[in-house]
Amino acid sequence: MGMLMGTDRNKEFLDSVGFLDQIGREATGSDLILFVESESLELAERTLAAARTRLQEYGDVSRSLDRIYLTLDAAVRQKPNANIACISIPGKFAANVANEALDKGLHVFLFSDNVSVEEEVRLKEKATRLGLLVMGPGCGTTFLAGKGIGFANCVRRGAIGIVGASGTGIQGLSVHFHRAGLGISHAIGTGGRDLSLDVGGLTTSAALRLLADDEGTEAIVLVSKPADPTVTDRILREAINLGKPIFAVLLGDTIVLKGELPNSIPCFSSIDALLPTLFTRLGRGLPYLAKLETDETDTLIEALERISRQNQRSLIRAGFTGGSLAAEAFSLLRQAGLNIESNLHLPESMSLQDSADLHQVIDFGSEEFTEGRAHPMANPDSRNRWLADQASQIGSAGILLADLVLGYGSHPNPAQALVEVMRPLFRMLKPPPLILCSVCGLDEDPQVASAQTSLLRSAGILVAPSNAAAARIAASCAKYGNDSRK
Amino acid sequence: MNPIKLPDKIVVINVGVITFLEELCKQDVEAIQVDWRPPLEDSEELQEILERLQ
Numbered sequence: 423m424g425m426l427m428g429t430d431r432n433k434e435f436l437d438s439v440g441f442l443d444q445i446g447r448e449a450t451g452s453d454l455i456l457f458v459e460s461e462s463l464e465l466a467e468r469t470l471a472a473a474r475t476r477l478q479e480y481g482d483v484s485r486s487l488d489r490i491y492l493t494l495d496a497a498v499r500q501k502p503n504a505n506i507a508c509i510s511i512p513g514k515f516a517a518n519v520a521n522e523a524l525d526k527g528l529h530v531f532l533f534s535d536n537v538s539v540e541e542e543v544r545l546k547e548k549a550t551r552l553g554l555l556v557m558g559p560g561c562g563t564t565f566l567a568g569k570g571i572g573f574a575n576c577v578r579r580g581a582i583g584i585v586g587a588s589g590t591g592i593q594g595l596s597v598h599f600h601r602a603g604l605g606i607s608h609a610i611g612t613g614g615r616d617l618s619l620d621v622g623g624l625t626t627s628a629a630l631r632l633l634a635d636d637e638g639t640e641a642i643v644l645v646s647k648p649a650d651p652t653v654t655d656r657i658l659r660e661a662i663n664l665g666k667p668i669f670a671v672l673l674g675d676t677i678v679l680k681g682e683l684p685n686s687i688p689c690f691s692s693i694d695a696l697l698p699t700l701f702t703r704l705g706r707g708l709p710y711l712a713k714l715e716t717d718e719t720d721t722l723i724e725a726l727e728r729i730s731r732q733n734q735r736s737l738i739r740a741g742f743t744g745g746s747l748a749a750e751a752f753s754l755l756r757q758a759g760l761n762i763e764s765n766l767h768l769p770e771s772m773s774l775q776d777s778a779d780l781h782q783v784i785d786f787g788s789e790e791f792t793e794g795r796a797h798p799m800a801n802p803d804s805r806n807r808w809l810a811d812q813a814s815q816i817g818s819a820g821i822l823l824a825d826l827v828l829g830y831g832s833h834p835n836p837a838q839a840l841v842e843v844m845r846p847l848f849r850m851l852k853p854p855p856l857i858l859c860s861v862c863g864l865d866e867d868p869q870v871a872s873a874q875t876s877l878l879r880s881a882g883i884l885v886a887p888s889n890a891a892a893a894r895i896a897a898s899c900a901k902y903g904n905d906s907r908k
Numbered sequence: 909m910n911p912i913k914l915p916d917k918i919v920v921i922n923v924g925v926i927t928f929l930e931e932l933c934k935q936d937v938e939a940i941q942v943d944w945r946p947p948l949e950d951s952e953e954l955q956e957i958l959e960r961l962q
Contacts, residue, residue, distance in 0.1 A: 451946065489940035497921045497942050504940075505915050508932075510924030511944050519923055519944070528921065533928070566918050569937045572928065608914050632914050800927070830931035868934075 562589020580605020828863025
């Protein structure tokens with residue numbers, strides 16, 4: 423049983439697997455196609471009827487809300503104090519609606535992707551003229567005034583401001599800050615392309631100035647996936663003069679390692695590499711670092727014990743729902759000297775060829791996987807099934823690496839979803855699969871991080887204290903497995 | 909020009925995925941929904957009918 427929006431791409435897929443009938447062919451991008459494979463017609467009809475009932479219930483809930491308007495104009499008239507438009511419609515329509523929102527004096531949180539870079543630049547230049555922010559396109563996370571928009575964890579308010587061209591980068595940072603007893607003032611998402619040569623950091627630059635002027639912000643962290651070096655360099659040089667401590671985390675970026683950025687701004691290539699410097703500067707959060715280290719060592723020892731009993735692990739298969747977490751893991755695996763195939767398009771990544779002897783890092787949130795589908799943080803099925811396929815194919819040679827991202831907007835129980843897919847493999851495969859996970863979340867989140875962690879561990883899945891720790895442990899395991907086979 | 913300052917409180921108009929509205933409401937954010945639909949001109953079939961009528 424499955425559901426897909428009726429986009430051309432989804433219809434092509436359904437046709438290729440024999441699920442598309444005439445009614446499905448007539449579906450449009452705003453229709454939902456239900457499809458079911460079943461042993462009997464009767465069971466198929468019952469399944470579809472149950473699905474229709476659930477959808478009907480959902481529709482009833484939606485319609486019962488007394489705050490639904492047909493146009494942006496009507497909504498603004500009803501709510502003249504509105505200050506943010508959150509836009510998540512298909513990309514080809516999103517720029518027009520964002521433009522209209524700017525005309526009405528609203529900041530724009532633009533979750534939609536597939537918006538052209540030309541449209542992005544036009545929107546951001548207009549926003550700059552109007553004194554507004556365009557957060558996006560492809561913006562996953564923003565926190566303003568203590569409230570999360572998009573995918574966001576229940577983080578307390580505090581003194582650290584974040585500017586992020588990276589949704590899970592913002593989440594990863596803010597979760598660490600909260601666990602360490604700190605909090606965030608605001609976290610402004612910019613969209614993943616903001617630090618490209620074309621866009622020139624328009625939103626990043628505005629957001630840094632805003633946080634510099636914000637009384638509640640004591641220090642600022644800039645987080646991004648690999649960006650254009652000249653733009654990053656310019657933005658950081660401008661940031662030196664803002665009068666507040668600034669730190670940069672450029673996930674997966676090799677220029678950080680080469681030390682070519684202004685040395686007055688500390689730059690790091692992974693989230694937890696930042697923490698000691700930042701916490702020392704703030705004079706807070708240091709006990710948390712000791713706990714992180716202990717938890718990482720404990721997980722590493724447990725992983726190596728499993729490997730030493732089985733003695734044949736060396737190939738990493740990493741599937742991520744968060745793109746920035748994928749980039750962070752990629753960077754750490756590369757630093758460990760591993761050669762990796764990936765869809766991340768990073769300077770040192772090799773294109774995906776499914777080579778039998780190379781490691782893989784896959785970002786399931788990239789545009790080729792999400793067009794017309796839910797983001798994998800909301801529905802991790804495709805990632806989970808890929809992990810299970812990998813475990814089946816490479817068997818005891820595999821080290822599986824995965825993220826679970828909790829918070830508003832994410833799947834209500836991602837640990838259960840992963841465990842259900844992996845449980846049969848734990849029964850069938852001897853030795854069982856080695857899976858390393860990290861949980862980006864808090865006990866205050868709707869999914870409750872400690873409950874998710876317990877569920878994973880009870881199923882035999884190892885849980886590292888951070889994404890970076892999981893990647894480092896995976897790299898150690900791969901090296902150990904490789905050495906012990908020589 | 910810079911915005912004067914970051915908002916002390918957010919009031920959101922959500923255009924698109926209703927889950928985002930629901931998640932905002934869970935955080936006690938004042939938020940309303942626009943029931944956005946694709947513009948009619950996107951429908952090639954409807955366009956053809958309109959052209960035939962003209």
